Amino acid sequence: MKPRIAIFFTGGTISMSINPTMGGAAPALSGEEIVARVEGLRNIADFDILNFARLPGPHVTPAIMLELAQAVNAELLKPHVDGVVITHGTDTLEETAYFLDLVLQSEKPVVFVGAMRNSSELSWDGPANLMAAVRVAASTEARELGVVVAMSEKIIAANEVTKTHTESVDTFQSRDFGALGLIDKDRVLIARRPTEREHIATDHLESRVETLKMVSGGDGKFVDFAIAQGTRGIVLEGFGRGNIPPAYVPAVERAAQIGIPIVLTSRCPRGRVLDTYAYDGAGKTLTNRGVILGGVLPSHKVRIKLMLALGAGYDLAQIRQSFED
Ligand code: ASP
Numbered sequence: 001m002k003p004r005i006a007i008f009f010t011g012g013t014i015s016m017s018i019n020p021t022m023g024g025a026a027p028a029l030s031g032e033e034i035v036a037r038v039e040g041l042r043n044i045a046d047f048d049i050l051n052f053a054r055l056p057g058p059h060v061t062p063a064i065m066l067e068l069a070q071a072v073n074a075e076l077l078k079p080h081v082d083g084v085v086i087t088h089g090t091d092t093l094e095e096t097a098y099f100l101d102l103v104l105q106s107e108k109p110v111v112f113v114g115a116m117r118n119s120s121e122l123s124w125d126g127p128a129n130l131m132a133a134v135r136v137a138a139s140t141e142a143r144e145l146g147v148v149v150a151m152s153e154k155i156i157a158a159n160e161v162t163k164t165h166t167e168s169v170d171t172f173q174s175r176d177f178g179a180l181g182l183i184d185k186d187r188v189l190i191a192r193r194p195t196e197r198e199h200i201a202t203d204h205l206e207s208r209v210e211t212l213k214m215v216s217g218g219d220g221k222f223v224d225f226a227i228a229q230g231t232r233g234i235v236l237e238g239f240g241r242g243n244i245p246p247a248y249v250p251a252v253e254r255a256a257q258i259g260i261p262i263v264l265t266s267r268c269p270r271g272r273v274l275d276t277y278a279y280d281g282a283g284k285t286l287t288n289r290g291v292i293l294g295g296v297l298p299s300h301k302v303r304i305k306l307m308l309a310l311g312a313g314y315d316l317a318q319i320r321q322s323f324e325d
Helices: 032-036 062-076 094-103 126-137 223-228 245-257 283-287 299-311 314-325
Strands: 004-011 016-019 022-025 046-055 083-087 108-111 147-151 154-156 181-184 188-192 211-212 233-238 264-265
Touching: 004 032, 004 062, 004 094, 004 126, 004 245, 022 032, 022 211, 032 046, 046 062, 046 223, 062 083, 062 094, 083 126, 094 108, 094 147, 094 299, 126 147, 126 181, 147 283, 211 223, 211 299, 223 245, 233 245, 233 299, 245 264, 245 283, 264 299
Parallel strands: 004 046, 004 083, 083 108, 108 147, 211 233, 233 264
Antiparallel strands: 016 022, 147 154, 154 181, 181 188
């Protein structure tokens, strides 16, 4: 008996072709049309094709991610479904994958996949990537890994994966820890487990969370603006080990004093934030004011996690524990 895989099609370049009227690539293909163009796919598994959406990655919102998570969960609960594949625009794929990794709890494989070339291009990587993703979703080796991304023959954990290149097909990387495994022809090879995963049990998210990127010479006016707009959480993308310009500090202090959770991340593409430095604006002056350290996560993933933690009703202590322990 072949495994049964539910494939959610959400859009992205994997579903795109050049639209001459629009003058560029745009979503065009249905799930059935994509599957029909992947020779041999039906030899690996039987499919339930779910045309969830036809969105480019930048159109996907956290509210849509929540809807998708609930639909995927419903499939995972069906005893005859062995795994799930989700096609997605690569621009925001890592946010949706991480979102689902936080909220889903299943030992069955959940595999995100996309393409960097559209179906009008000679080198459309959609079919090969989809074939590889289905192999992962159908394999017993990929169970209990949480949500993963399968692209260009690599399997990468959702909490670690980042799009690193604007156009290379080998764009997805786990920059700090490396891939979990490989897809080599018909073999799925798993070398290690993902780094610390976490589960946030919630059906809600708090959308009023802002992300602010630090620049040299910047000040706290956008922090004050966020406070005035009623923000419920702030993510600071700081410099290096986790430092910000001193002119931000008074506004950060104002936000902390009214109980807004503030999580610090780094502009650096690799490494963890820590309160190593103690000068004005440095990590120590921020943690002394209640700022939470975001670990190795980039700011856009911290935002997703903070939205879910707040949606789940976590208080400040629970949010701190979730990021720092
Ligand atoms: N801009 C596209 C998107 O995210 C890129 C892709 O899918 O590769 O929809």
